[in-house]
Amino acid sequence: MAQRTFSIIKPDAVRKGSTGAILAEIEKAGFKIVAIKKQSISKQQAEGFYHVHLGKPFFKGLTEFMSSGPLVLLVLEKDNAIADLRKLMGATNPADAEEGTIRKKFASSMGENAIHGSDGEETAAFEIGYWFAGYELI
Numbered sequence: 042m043a044q045r046t047f048s049i050i051k052p053d054a055v056r057k058g059s060t061g062a063i064l065a066e067i068e069k070a071g072f073k074i075v076a077i078k079k080q081s082i083s084k085q086q087a088e089g090f091y092h093v094h095l096g097k098p099f100f101k102g103l104t105e106f107m108s109s110g111p112l113v114l115l116v117l118e119k120d121n122a123i124a125d126l127r128k129l130m131g132a133t134n135p136a137d138a139e140e141g142t143i144r145k146k147f148a149s150s151m152g153e154n155a156i157h158g159s160d161g162e163e164t165a166a167f168e169i170g171y172w173f174a175g176y177e178l179i
């Protein structure tokens with residue numbers, strides 16, 4: 042059954058001019074783009090989004106990085122979207138990411154790793170609702 046997930050093309054990838062190439066990979070993999078917007082976010086917004094990582098050693102660097110420049114927020118849909126996007130993204134550390142994955146192709150480090158994807162149904166629902174209003178999902 043069609044499922045929705047949430048994704049971000051992170052500031053490193055936007056800065057490098059990889060937005061279009063990453064979107065092409067996503068569409069080639071069969072995802073429908075339900076919603077898309079490019080914007081900059083505040084550190085506070087990044088902290089709220091990543092609240093599950095509060096207290097971890099990388100939290101400060103992560104939230105500073107995510108608020109360092111424009112990013113692209115996405116809602117994606119396909120059968121098995123959540124797991125399939127995680128597979129397409131590759132491992133968090135690009136050094137461990139499989140050939141052909143987005144992080145292998147576009148990420149430069151563990152912190153600046155090009156793309157975010159929801160890790161489960163509950164997080165997908167929270168993350169979609171955090172960035173998008175119902176009327177934006179078409």
Ligand code: UDP
Pocket residue numbers: 099103132133151152153154156157158160
């Ligand atoms: N991160 C980091 N150092 C770490 C672990 C994570 O900088 O040791 C960053 C990285 O950008 C990662 C994000 O924090 O994508 C969220 O971490 P998570 O473990 O949820 O990885 P993901 O789900 O993005 O693969």
Ligand code: MG
Pocket residue numbers: 158160
């Ligand atoms: Mg995660």
